[in-house]
Amino acid sequence: MHATLPLLEISDFPSLYRDRLDTLQVNLGYRCNQQCLHCHVNANPKRKEMMTAEVIEDVIRFLSNNSIKTLDLTGGAPELNPHFRYLVTEAVKLGVHVMDRCNLTILLEPGQEDLADFLAQHQVEVVASLPCYLEENVDGQRGKGVFEKSIQAIRLLNRLGYGMADSRHTLNLVYNPVGAALPPAQQALESDYKRELANRFGIHFNRLFTLANMPIKRFGSQLVSQGTFTEYLNLLKSSYSDANLTTVMCKSLLSVDWRGYLYDCDFNQMLDLPLQQAGRPYTRLNEINAAQLNGLPVIVADHCYGCTAGQGSSCGGALS
Numbered sequence: 001m002h003a004t005l006p007l008l009e010i011s012d013f014p015s016l017y018r019d020r021l022d023t024l025q026v027n028l029g030y031r032c033n034q035q036c037l038h039c040h041v042n043a044n045p046k047r048k049e050m051m052t053a054e055v056i057e058d059v060i061r062f063l064s065n066n067s068i069k070t071l072d073l074t075g076g077a078p079e080l081n082p083h084f085r086y087l088v089t090e091a092v093k094l095g096v097h098v099m100d101r102c103n104l105t106i107l108l109e110p111g112q113e114d115l116a117d118f119l120a121q122h123q124v125e126v127v128a129s130l131p132c133y134l135e136e137n138v139d140g141q142r143g144k145g146v147f148e149k150s151i152q153a154i155r156l157l158n159r160l161g162y163g164m165a166d167s168r169h170t171l172n173l174v175y176n177p178v179g180a181a182l183p184p185a186q187q188a189l190e191s192d193y194k195r196e197l198a199n200r201f202g203i204h205f206n207r208l209f210t211l212a213n214m215p216i217k218r219f220g221s222q223l224v225s226q227g228t229f230t231e232y233l234n235l236l237k238s239s240y241s242d243a244n245l246t247t248v249m250c251k252s253l254l255s256v257d258w259r260g261y262l263y264d265c266d267f268n269q270m271l272d273l274p275l276q277q278a279g280r281p282y283t284r285l286n287e288i289n290a291a292q293l294n295g296l297p298v299i300v301a302d303h304c305y306g307c308t309a310g311q312g313s314s315c316g317g318a319l320s
Contacts (some may be wrong), residue, residue: 004220005271007229008302011251015244016298018264021290024254025053025072025266025315026059029258030083033109047076054258056083058286060090066290072253074101074266079115099125104153105146116153120160125170125316128154133196137178152178154203161197163205172207174317178221180232181209182239182310186318209317212236212306214267236305244312244319248308253315260284264298266315269305273299 019110029050047097063071071091078084078100091098098120107116119126130150154171158164163171173193177183191207197203213219215232223229254275255263262283263269276299277292312319 002221002224002225004229004303005273006302007220007224007233008215008271011300011302013300013302013304014242016245016248016250016300016304018293018298019064019251021068021254021293023070023072023249023254024059024063024068024256025074025253026078026087027074027258027266027269028076028078028087030076031080032076032103033080033106049258050053050081051083051258053083055258055285056087057292058260059087059256060094062095062285062289063091063096068096068290070097070099072099072101077103077106079106079112083117083229088118088122092124095293097125098122102126102128104128104130104150107153107156108110108149112181116156116160120157120162120169121170125172126157126162127174128157128205129173129176130154130173130193131176131178133193133200133226135257151201151203154197155201158203163203165204172209172317174209174211175203175299176211176213180213180228180235182212183234183313183318186204186210186311199245199273207317209315210311210313211315211317212313214303214306214311216267216303217270227283233302233305236309237302240305241308241310241312241320244308247312247314247319248304248307249314249316250307254290254293256285260286262288267303271301271303273301275299 020142030047031045031050033045088098089145093122108114157171161167162169170234175183175189189210193208215229220229223232250264253265255266255269257263257269262275262285263273264275275280277288277296
């Protein structure tokens, strides 16, 4: 696999500084039941990295001591961590809103038959990947049969109230382009998704988030192999919008890797660009509190243009 960080480090991206911490995004491990072409984590079924019970307890203490509003769980497939349900349960007890970044097909895996019921019982917001409403596009990006299983999983969630009108159970879908292009306008695409998915499959959801593909890890390596890395980076730079700087996720989000080390965002985590605090090369979650993060510089490189191009891109979809 081609390393992309050397192609991104020399950057003219504007300086950023952290605001008040609102969201703790925790990567529970890199193992996944899928292996997607666009995955910036390089997740796959053979990965062994997994957050331990000790680090899970650090996460719970941090939530309790720092009045965090949202716990954003990601992976890999975060549900494959054996402590996933314990962490969700304890966070909900603390009054924290929990988001599960779910690939949908995990709901159908052996041993996960009651997972959807668990998520509904704890009112976990499900943020589910569905990069297109066309089967050939999804299967081409995520693997043969993934689209059919994803539709089956959404139907299961709909039966539990997820994505339905007047329900407390939130189901948001995530779109990302199949190739080296910017996502289209989020609002218009959301309307298309809702119409097509309802008409074709009778399924429903709340919101659609559009995300740009980051030129790092698996997708970045693919661009290098195709000789289109520079072309895509130039597209991101030429589409830069200064207005997106005020709402980029790294200003109010803290990313925690499976070992408990801290990063400004999940993308920096994958590039091994750790949070800079008190001159430490790495800082662990149990070594800091939220107030100490205020005003710290965000570590930036050219991949940050992926979050500020066009409408912008964040874990919560378009920025503008």
